[in-house]
Amino acid sequence: MLEKPEVQSCNFCELQKRISKIVRAGRPVTNFYGQKELVNQKFQVVQTNQTIVFWYLDTVVCRVYFYSFNEPEIKELLKIAPQDAVLDILSRKPGEKVKWESVTGFPVYAVYGRVGHSIAGTKEERERFSHNPLDRFYREEYGRLAKKEQLAEIQKILRERFDRYADHLYSDEEMEELIVNNQVWIQCEDNQITTIFVYKIEGKKFYSNISFNDSTADVLYSIQKKVLLKAVEEYNIAYYYGWIRINNRQALKKNHYPDFDAYDYVMCHRC
Structure with a gap:
């Protein structure tokens, strides 16, 4: 013993x-x-x-x-x-x-499960997006940068809608830094935040673990496309990755039932 x-x-x-x-x-x-x-x-x-x-x-x-x-x-x-x-x-x-x-x-x-793909350049990434069924609904005007005064509302939404045990949520300090670094995008309807997209730049990698959408699918898609293409140009991004809960059928379908190259086993006595 x-x-x-x-x-x-x-x-x-x-x-x-x-x-x-x-x-x-x-x-x-x-x-x-x-x-x-x-x-x-x-x-x-x-x-x-x-x-x-x-x-x-x-x-x-x-x-x-x-x-x-x-x-x-x-x-x-x-x-x-x-x-x-x-x-x-x-x-x-x-x-x-x-x-x-x-x-x-x-x-x-x-x-x-972790999903990702290599990015050769802006032209090639635009071509990849063009094959998505949602691309015909793309609107450049969707999405704007979050402001520091919206921090409390953003955090309230994420903490209410995400699983704090399974999802890696950001502290107020971390989220404020992401907002200052222009890495938090939102869409509002009737003065309420309905879409949130958060990402990080890790060298030449683009990483996102938070996307929330209470609007139509084309809104989040438009923000993701606009932000990723912008990052490819500004930071010479060579790789995109994110994580999907392997039993999330909606996310799996959206990502065309991808192959995973790594797994995160989240373990907790709460269950």
Whole structure:
């Protein structure tokens, strides 16, 4: 029986030092890859000589990570994490629900698949859009940049309509920065926000994980097309990607039932 270790606090730099001192044996089992968004976080940590489990509270949920060279210890240390903590495990392989439930002791709450495509240039991307049945309804006038004073309304909509356990929602500070960087687009009807599209530029990659639409399908389509083509020209974007919940039939149909090149197993005791 594993003796319960003490919970300690540390910052990201100290966390990396702790990980570097773990006794190594073979390949690590982990869901931690040095994610940039964690650099400024403060963590609660439990560890043994071969395993470290750590967590922090983001805007809406507690996110927990593990790094281990002793797989049986993972499940035991995760029992110390907050009861409603959320694990994200990225994998290239489908059908690993049973595997990760066995390793972590957490049930799978949702599974997302990553979709993407290479972008050769503006001309080629326009050609790709032209094959979409919605393209004949495209309207350049749809969509405008969100303003900082609309932050509260945007966040209220997203937190009411999205699943805080499965979807990676942005904090108020993060969303405000995205608005300032012109990466949040909206459409309003009767002075109410009905469409929201949020994206990020990661080098030459265009990434979007939030699109909300209470209007007709052509509105969101028009915004997505306009914004992506603009980004291709401004940032020389070479790749687009996003994540789709694999049981979301509407999203799967919209994306023509794509092949996934990676999977995100979202695990939480809430289910």
